[in-house]
């Protein structure tokens with residue numbers, strides 16, 4: 600089961616989130632039938648979105664838009680503060696690997712663009728914050744966003760590892776933040792450990808991935824686990840929501856739709872679920888709308 604653990608150094612100078620998002624990215628790949636590079640890019644964005652949501656207090660929704668100008672197009676995802684995420688990538692068919700190593704490539708196919716975070720506290724006034732894409736690898740883009748936009752020096756590592764058949768093997772990552780009052784020598788120790796850390800994909804394939812990540816971050820410095828939350832890919836779409844969307848077309852449009860197509864089929868972009876509205880359903884909407 601996917602989870603996110605929040606932790607803090609006993610000195611109070613650093614905090615870290617570590618998360619396992621393997622099932623989430625597996626589900627996303629199955630729902631969207633993504634090929635290798637698209638799977639890794641979408642998976643990394645979903646993990647980044649989990650981290651952004653875990654960084655919020657209270658009940659809110661965080662939309663992440665990674666908008667590139669290359670092959671992937673855009674990636675859109677939405678996470679809430681209860682551990683749910685949903686998301687999709689515009690181009691599901693990008694499949695590019697280094698010939699020598701088989702490493703799946705992401706950054707060059709994201710291109711230049713923007714990392715957009717929209718926070719909605721349910722007040723009707725969502726707050727939008729944007730930073731440029733630094734590398735298009737998404738982990739670095741998130742670290743830059745957190746450091747620049749939220750003024751908190753942050754290190755991020757996240758990845759998705761595929762098996763020989765390009766199915767998701769493991770997915771997850773971490774975020775480490777410096778808290779006010781951290782001493783220089785302490786910062787230097789953490790920086791050194793982050794630089795010397797084994798690849799995320801290697802840590803994620805160890806027996807206890809969460810423990811391996813925490814050990815890589817804290818070394819032998821004492822820390823506390825603050826909380827553990829369950830995570831899952833979960834879409835909140837419903838027939839009622841799409842009915843409401845159809846009603847916004849207005850009577851004239853709906854009547855034209857009924858006459859020309861005799862039905863309406865709507866597919867949820869986030870999870871691929873199909874909703875069919877028959878001629879009778881449309882008639883009902885026209886009468887009661």
Ligand SMILES: [Zn+2]
Pocket residue numbers: 834835836867868869870871872
């Ligand atoms: Zn859906």
